Amino acid sequence: MQNEGAIAMTQHHHGKTYRGSAPENYERYFVPAIGAPAARGLVAIAALRPGERALDVACGTGVVARLASEAVGPAGTVAGLDVNPGMLAVARSTAPPGQAIEWHEASAEAIPLPDASFDVVLCQMGLQFVPDKHAALSEMRRVLAPGGRLILNVPGPTPQLFTVMAEALARHIGADTAGFVNQVFSLHDTAEIHDLIGGAGFQDVSVRAETQSLRLPPPEEFLWQYVHSTPLAGAVAQVDDERRDSLERDVAAQWQALVEDRTLVLQVRMVVATARN
Template sequence: MRFSASTPENYEKYFVPAIAAPMAEDLMDAASIRPGERVLDVACGTGVVTRLAAERVGSKGQVAGLDVNPAMLAVARSLTQTETPIDWYETSADAMPLADDGFDVVLCQMGLQFMSNKRQALAEMRRVVRPGGRMVLNVPGPTPAFFSDFAQALARHIDPNAARFVDVVFSLHDAEELRSLMTAAGFEDVKIAKLKKTLRLPPPHEFVWQYAHSTPLRELVSAASDVQHDALTDEVAQRWQDAVADGVLTLDVDMTTVMGWA
């Protein structure tokens, strides 16, 4: 498969419907967002969680999305068609240009593991939550066997650095580590829930390239030769043929959802 669109456009086209949107629905249910609330979505990407939050708070609520990647935010802005206006902020999570106590709820979907200073980012999220407000985040892991195979194949056929990205994606899932991070940031009554999420994905020979071109892996895989491309495709398709039925790859991912109160 060849991809001419930008990484954020591919992310919205492929990653969001296959992975981010199903996870977002679970996150919204866990957060129990109510009409009229003020919600901040941190590491919002192209805004799938942000838009769902806007639908739930309605016209009397307030919603903001925050991301460090301007290209992701450009796609998010282009897709906004909710009755609730959304404010978009291009900034890192560990230095938010936002007032104290400005939100009832802060959300973060599959983003904390990528933040270099997790403690400071969570401290900032705590700062902008009003007293009695809540923070809800989710993270995937440990690494599903499919992605372990994918990482090994990437390292073997493309570049050893490619496998490191997959490792980071699933690097933060230990309950005690998450509880410690949340408590250190000042959140109280921290609740942690684990859920196995079943995803229905395109067949492996399509999914691996859709995923790669929707993530920071794109820079590495775009330089792959046809021989490397075919070798990676063949290995992943062969390893996961038993998980494919009627053209659909079924993948189970363990998700951890964390809630803390300000």
């Protein structure tokens, strides 16, 4: 998901126009459908109290940071960190003016913030993308005060809906496009996640998995919304209309089995981990 911020394009699919950069579309489409429901669950588990200091790692367009800011109130502080400047630009422009969230462009593997400066570290659907997960978790622990909490989530294994999409992308667009979808769902083994968090020195590690059911827009809309919200937009822009049409026909036909009342239903397993410094 790096360096996608500069790519802005206009494409028409099925009478609908998709414009804007991937981060803008991520906030417009992905966040309401998937990011916000997941973030509400994550922030509820964090049980933030007024006045606490929270850091949202791999904050993207900032959905978790905004909810955290509401929960800690004006006496608290919230910071968001992400490696992608395009995501951060949307985060900056989306946060309500009353929420004084600080945004930092950096990798989770090297957090440019002082030791023991937060009560809570949150990380939603981000750790799977970080190459050095041990370094990222060690950094999260370093910036937590003694007794501070870590709450993170990661989705996976790949839901059927995304397996269909990844296979169709590989067939119609290019073999390498499926890699992105698979990376999104690459970290989901509860024992592995437990070991990673414990290995970074955290205490009281708890890892649970639960399957959620999310209602998405109709198939042809969700396909293009997702593509235009992610690095897939660049690859899909490089093929001709005919190939994009065959991708859509293939995916929509297979997704019919997942449609209820004209909406596509995503069954996704989410692993939620909590720990203490």
